Amino acid sequence: MMLVLIATLGVLAYASFLLRPSHHGDLLPFLLVITAETWLIAQALLALWTILSSGYDARDFAYHEAKRNLFDPGRILTAGLETAPHRWPMSLHEQETSVDIFITTYGEDLAVIRRTVAAALAIRGEHRTLVLDDGKSDEVRELALELGAEYVRREHNAGAKAGNINQALAMTDGEFFAVFDADFAPKQEFLHETMPYFATDKVAFVQTPQTYGNLHTVLSRGSGYMQSVFYSLIQSGKNRFNAAFCVGTNVVFRRNAIADIGGIYQESKSEDIWTSVLLHERGWRSVYTGAVLAVGDTPETVEAYSKQQLRWATGAFEILFRHNPLSRKRNLTTDQRIQYLTTATFYLNGIAPALLLLVPPLQIYFNLTPVDLGVPTSTWLLYYAGFYFMQIVVALYTMGSFRWETLMLSSASFPIYIHALWNALTKRERKWHVTGRVGASSSPFNYTFPQALVFLFLLLTTVVGLWKGQVTGSFSLALVWNALNTVVLGIFLSVAWREAREIRAQARRVRRGKRRLAAAAPASPAPTSTTSTHLVGGSR
Template identity: 25%
Template sequence: MRHRLPHTPAGKYPSPWLRLLILSTTLLGINYIVWRWIGSLNWAAWWIAVPLVIAETYSVIDSLLFGLTMWRLLRRDPPPPPPEGATVDVLITTYNEPIDMVLDTAEAAVAIHYPHRTWILDDGDRGELKEAAAQRDIGYITRSASWSDKPRHAKAGNLNNALFETEGEYILILDADQVPAPEILDKTLGYFRDPEMALVQTPQYFHNVPFSDPLGSQAPLFYGPIQQGKDGWNAAYFCGSNAVLRREALMQLGIRGYVRAVEDGVRRTLYTARKILKKAAAQVDPGQPQVRAALESVRKAVRDARAQLREKRPLADITYEFQQRVDQAARSVVAADVSAMRADLEVIAALQQDPERTSTTLLFDDEALESLTTREWSPLGALESISAMVRAIDVGRDDEAQPMLPMATISVTEDMATCMRLHAQGWRSAYHHEILARGLAPDDVRTMLTQRLRWAQGTIQVMLRENPLVQKGLSLGQRLMYWATMWSYLAGFAALAYIAAPAIYLIFGIMPVQAYSWDFFGRLIPFLLLNQLMFIIISRGTPTWRGQQYSLALFPVWIRACVTAFRNVYFDRPLGFAVTPKTRQEAGAIPWHLVKWQLAAIAMLAVASVIGIVQLYFGVISVLGVGVNLFWVLFDVVILSVVFQAVRYRGHDPEGT
């Protein structure tokens, strides 16, 4: 880990008055939710009361995390000029986007003022694009032959391949549709005068979005106060495009990742060796003390090697010493019954020669390792097998196209995972709040849903595989800033309770609270008002309503993302990754089926409202109860109604606005 220097970026932080508002909102939220758990639950209807209070707890925590983010909202001062003589590679990632689009971005990249080299990273390996790039004197890179029959890791793999084909000190990463401004490097490279700066992220802005933003593409709250707040905690993170990164920082990640992979291989091999030795010891004749002593010496070598791993001894020293001790033990039992060992030697030879059982399969395939521990081994066979496994550790990672993978490959959102690892190593990041590239947002609801699903799946993958709350090297603020983003994608489950609770009351007259009392409203309403006031002040007129709508209206997408990511991480089920299309996909009939769950929720709430009003007319339920729940029904319907505009949207027509 790099040495973390004391550092406070120059800029403007929140006023004491805003922080007082944040603190007041926090106290009111905690007061409300504690009272809800202790003094208001209707345990007779626990099946809806408990899910609702869990959903409310989720929302209060979400509000607290937002307040914490805003506590250090940083509006940075302009950076200094770029460092002298810096070399830069501009990398444009593409897979199947229209060639004209890619070339437009590449030509704009060539026109960037600061000296640099522009490269098109074509994961589609298209000859036409290669020829067009050559005509324009633009660099062209596609995957090397080493990637054949190996995991490709989508965009992360594309970038990892290019990192070993280029050499600039800094890299500007652009998606195929993100056309950069000529001054993008002049405005961002100055941050790298700080030797600890690894990343500078700029906003993603889309020029094909109308003012109404029917698909919620612009995300002005995220590319504004939220990123600025994370920046204040040194947790502004990489968003995949429109960002400049320090090559040194990425390569350090690759080296550390390689070391971790080899270390994991050593650890698992030693674990397997211990089980093999136990099996072999059971086969030793009592009249063979020399053999028994040899096996015991290797068992001691296993214990010593595991202790050395814990002490962080150099891996090469650990494996070399262990190998020598195994070889010495093997020589001491060579005189044993060769006929009893012949079958073992055949197995070992097959393991070393079978192309389906490469050295790295021994290292990383749990099934292969387990198979070695279940067969009966003669002493020499056991020692030779252990020796073969240890020798396998010394070779490159044949399970990957490249031994080093600087960009994280644990998630389809390689950007967040990579940046979190950079922060864990002590590197810093910056968010530069100025639009320096303009891209294309989805032109139809299907593309938008594909995009949001992938974002959510990738974020949940990172949460499950490298939970920031337990990652070493991150500060408490960084842990919470990463967790806040991951936490937001759990909103789909809370939405179910918020939609169901008012419907259940209006239809069945069942309340999730003991009573709609002044005690209830006196705690809830002040919290809601101050929370909304904090939101309004922080957004400063930024149109954020669309984002608030989609945070609830996309509840089926968030739930699906959580379920599929969980199955992928723990059961190795594929996600079905798809590149977000950059051209319009929908044509013909309105695709109502894409929002069927939202429509079903709206229909249920409408029916519940009618039933509730009828029951009120006959005096079955109270006026206050109906009023409160009709208010929440109306709120839910207004939020969910965004899908009507979304499914009818067919792209922005500038001439028609």
């Protein structure tokens, strides 16, 4: 809390410095800086305000009492279920309750699905586990039946993930249902830790954090740690305002609450946040618990990261343009309006670097400066450090170490967010993409062309700045700033280059393997499969 308060003071001090008339430089670069920085300052203050509320604990007396009585030891012993915790009956308000667990799949690797299904089946507390396969895979069906889960396949993919879940709701009757993406394996205590919150009747869903176990590459670490402050502090702070929202996986819903809004929202690929805001408008409560109860995978490739961020950002912008939380039509509290507005506009933060990238070239090429040249550089750096450095310190404290990969991705992702903003403005339909889907990988340069163009421009600008400094005998802060931006984008493109090289090497290995197989054995007939909607196998 002390760090957050100091960071808040730093933000306010930088704002006062930037807005002081005597510090204004040339109009164009000043407007670029003031537009980007004013937005970042506003978002930073709202985020820090939310973080200050993160000490709120949703575990009240009703929660602890319900948790104590969730399992009846006497009943477990009488039924001889001591060694079968996945069959222990659960009770809320002294009445037995039922839970369905939905695992949504769409072409993920079989080993990943196996891990998640096996973990779901082992969750403590009686439940029914269903694999909802929109990938229509016979191998997934066989896997589900082998492990003892039920298998559901649809005739079509209407409504994407939301439609998949709604189809399963029509085929089941559990009082509650949990949702896991195929790459998030729950822990055994998942229901034991989440179900007691439903002792409060108006709780519609309980969300747990996304935690990642595959942080072994530059990109996976960067994309994974980008979420750490959100799940550690922001979501916890939203609890105080009844504005914590669903993130699509590792979540438990009350069936009656979802029925109250007509099912999981299907008109957007970001069904999670849309469903959340509709529930809050109907007066339902949400709970976020910071307990790590499932571990999954974060994007490991440029393609997966770009598609994930595009989907998330487009969904947020859709809320802003199609369901503005500030509208009088929205039955939300003032706190909820502010929190949803912050969420809907968060990805504009990712567009701000695009404006700031233009400032150093304006000074290098045209001698246009955003800050009056009479202001000492040391003074500007002092205020600037108070704004940015303290936010890094807060993130550093949260994550336990400095993550340069996160700063690199944050600086290089602006084309994704510009694309998302355009999608939302033009109401372009987006194809559904899954983070961990298996298939032939596209070249990462299919998704980094804008960054490559900007990198070349910045590299040329750095060369011009060095030449200009050599001629004039002085090197400006703009040159250092531009060179730093060039290096950051260069690191991002080097990650893409290494990934492209690995994709080519993997393609060569696959071709060699196919040639060896073709030489060793005759071709066999392709297996057939059905696409009718059905549920097979499994048991409680």
